[in-house]
Amino acid sequence: MEILRVIRNQTDKSGICFLVIGGHAVNHYGFARQTGDLDLLASKEDREFWNSLLADLKFTNRQNHEVFARFEPREIASWPIDLMFVEKEILKEILARSEDASFGSVSAPVPCIEHMIALKLHALKQRQSFREEKDFIDVQELRKRSNLSQEAFRALCEKYDRIDVYERLDGKK
Numbered sequence: 001m002e003i004l005r006v007i008r009n010q011t012d013k014s015g016i017c018f019l020v021i022g023g024h025a026v027n028h029y030g031f032a033r034q035t036g037d038l039d040l041l042a043s044k045e046d047r048e049f050w051n052s053l054l055a056d057l058k059f060t061n062r063q064n065h066e067v068f069a070r071f072e073p074r075e076i077a078s079w080p081i082d083l084m085f086v087e088k089e090i091l092k093e094i095l096a097r098s099e100d101a102s103f104g105s106v107s108a109p110v111p112c113i114e115h116m117i118a119l120k121l122h123a124l125k126q127r128q129s130f131r132e133e134k135d136f137i138d139v140q141e142l143r144k145r146s147n148l149s150q151e152a153f154r155a156l157c158e159k160y161d162r163i164d165v166y167e168r169l170d171g172k173k
Contacts, residue, residue, distance in 0.1 A: 003078050004038060005106040006057065016049055017091060018042045018108075019098055021084065021119055023138075025110040028101040031141035033134075037080040041094065041111070041119075044085040054081060084119075113146045117153070121160035136165065143169055 004020070011018055019025075023035025042050055050069070051061065059071035059081060071081045086094075098109040111119060120139045123131060143153060150170050157166035 001038070001079075001103045001106065003057070003073075003081070004103050004108060007040075007053070008106050008108055010053055014049060016042070016046050017095055018046075019091075019094060020101065020103070020108045020110050021116070022082070024103065025101065025116055026138050026142065028110050029113055029116065029142060029145050031138070031145070033138070037082055039082045039084065041084050041086060041091065043088045043091045045088050047085060050083055113142055114148055114152075114156075117142050117146065117148065118156055118160070121156055121162050121165065124162050124165060125160045136168075139165055140169055 001024075007018075010016075019041045020028075020039070021041045022037070022039025023033060024038065026033060027035070044067070047069075054061070054071045058074045059078075060074060061069060062072050063070040067085050069083045069085070071083070073080065094111050094115050095109060097112040097115060099112065100107045101110045110116070117139055120135050120142065123135045124139070146153075148156075153170055154163075154166045157163050
């Protein structure tokens with residue numbers, strides 16, 4: 001994935017940390033599903049770095065919110081990039097338990113499977129109907145591949161106000 005290689009090169013030079021999340025990270029855990037973008041998790045403190053880097057790479061900022069930004073390439077040959085921004089300490093916590101994943105000619109960190117489930121539950125908390133089934137299936141498949149206890153999974157579902165996800169997946173055991 002050429003765009004990720006370029007991003008990784010620039011972030012390494014600048015000492016900027018990030019993780020690959022979303023569909024590419026789900027794929028890393030052995031559940032193959034299609035994705036049409038590159039999702040990254042970064043520190044809010046590094047937002048200007050990302051805005052500058054992606055502008056230099058000829059991406060246009062199409063959405064800009066406090067915790068989210070979407071960039072679209074000017075060339076059709078590249079992936080759109082979604083950035084989720086978190087506090088620096090949260091990023092450090094997620095990085096501490098992350099693992100390196102291979103994306104063709106480049107490796108990049110992905111959250112541990114428990115953090116991936118939490119990120120997906122966070123997405124489900126938004127209750128966006130167009131994402132609901134895809135994110136539910138991601139949680140289901142990540143749950144199958146995790147060694148998360150039933151109690152820990154229930155606690156995550158409660159934290160993100162999606163006890164219904166727990167009930168659909170684990171509640172009938």
